[in-house]
Amino acid sequence: MSTPSSPLSPSASPPARSPAVLSGRVRDSGFFQLPARPVFDAALVDDVLCGRLAGCFFKGFVDEATAGRIAANFWSHPALETRNDSVPAWVLGTYHYGRTLDDYLDRAAHARAALAGVFTGARHVFDEVMQALAARLGTRGIALRVARHGARDAAPFVMRSWRGSGDFALDPHDDGAQLRQRAQAGFEIQGIADEVPVVAMNICLENDGDGQLHYWNVEPGEADRRAFGLEETGYPYPVHALDGVSKLVVPVERGDVYFFNGRLIHAVQALGAGHGYRSTISCLLAFRDPQTVIYWA
Numbered sequence: 281m282s283t284p285s286s287p288l289s290p291s292a293s294p295p296a297r298s299p300a301v302l303s304g305r306v307r308d309s310g311f312f313q314l315p316a317r318p319v320f321d322a323a324l325v326d327d328v329l330c331g332r333l334a335g336c337f338f339k340g341f342v343d344e345a346t347a348g349r350i351a352a353n354f355w356s357h358p359a360l361e362t363r364n365d366s367v368p369a370w371v372l373g374t375y376h377y378g379r380t381l382d383d384y385l386d387r388a389a390h391a392r393a394a395l396a397g398v399f400t401g402a403r404h405v406f407d408e409v410m411q412a413l414a415a416r417l418g419t420r421g422i423a424l425r426v427a428r429h430g431a432r433d434a435a436p437f438v439m440r441s442w443r444g445s446g447d448f449a450l451d452p453h454d455d456g457a458q459l460r461q462r463a464q465a466g467f468e469i470q471g472i473a474d475e476v477p478v479v480a481m482n483i484c485l486e487n488d489g490d491g492q493l494h495y496w497n498v499e500p501g502e503a504d505r506r507a508f509g510l511e512e513t514g515y516p517y518p519v520h521a522l523d524g525v526s527k528l529v530v531p532v533e534r535g536d537v538y539f540f541n542g543r544l545i546h547a548v549q550a551l552g553a554g555h556g557y558r559s560t561i562s563c564l565l566a567f568r569d570p571q572t573v574i575y576w577a
């Protein structure tokens with residue numbers, strides 16, 4: 281998640297006459313679950329990618345020493361950036377949201393060395409997750425690869441620490457709208473069909489506050505987003521528009537790796553007064569076609 285800052289980017293402000301309540305697709309209780317497991321299980325992630333399950337958490341995937349080392353590498357990295365826009369965060373690497381395609385791909389190429397640097401002296405936990413998932417998908421003849429545009433690769437992941445100061449460190453949003461940004465026409469993620477889950481993957485390296493994941497059982501479609509003026513951003517939905525929508529609130533702890541269908545509205549709770557940081561490595565994944573899953577940040 282990130283924020284548009286250029287004139288090419290859409291406005292994140294809802295129109296004056298946005299409806300009181302957000303409408304969208306509501307799922308049954310068999311789907312709308314975020315089970316937690318003690319051991320990584322790529323079969324569950326496969327279920328999320330295929331739309332059989334909303335999401336899943338794997339507790340303690342990253343040991344304390346590794347998490348601490350990656351977090352330290354993040355905070356001391358010379359390429360660490362502070363965002364002061366409507367999605368305040370510290371960021372290492374880049375993201376496609378709100379950028380023109382050329383700008384994003386240039387940044388992705390430049391970010392590669394910085395991203396490798398976060399694993400100095402530590403397990404490469406991102407590769408571990410992707411290799412386990414690739415092995416699982418491979419048994420079904422499905423390839424897993426980074427998204428691309430011609431010969432240029434997308435950013436494989438981004439590391440960030442949210443620092444919003446209201447009720448949420450990251451406001452309610454959906455991850456589907458960003459596949460429709462006009463400034464990225466032709467990027468292969470734009471070919472992902474509307475009914476295909478867009479799966480957010482997060483690895484939590486530190487969280488010394490609240491920072492729970494709030495996950496609402498509503499998936500806005502294009503018309504629902506349009507009613508709030510959020511066609512290309514999916515961000516931010518006003519909290520009052522989610523009144524009465526059923527919601528899961530799930531603790532996120534250092535060491536967790538978790539996946540969820542980002543087409544449903546979600547947010548990150550504020551850390552709470554006096555608390556420090558909640559830092560994650562993150563990317564999005566989706567079936568591009570029946571034989572290929574792609575990922576990008």
Ligand SMILES: O=C(O)CCC(=O)C(=O)O
Pocket residue numbers: 281450455480482493532546547548560562
């Ligand atoms: O940090 C999280 O748990 C969720 C992040 C998120 O919603 C996003 O990047 O769009």
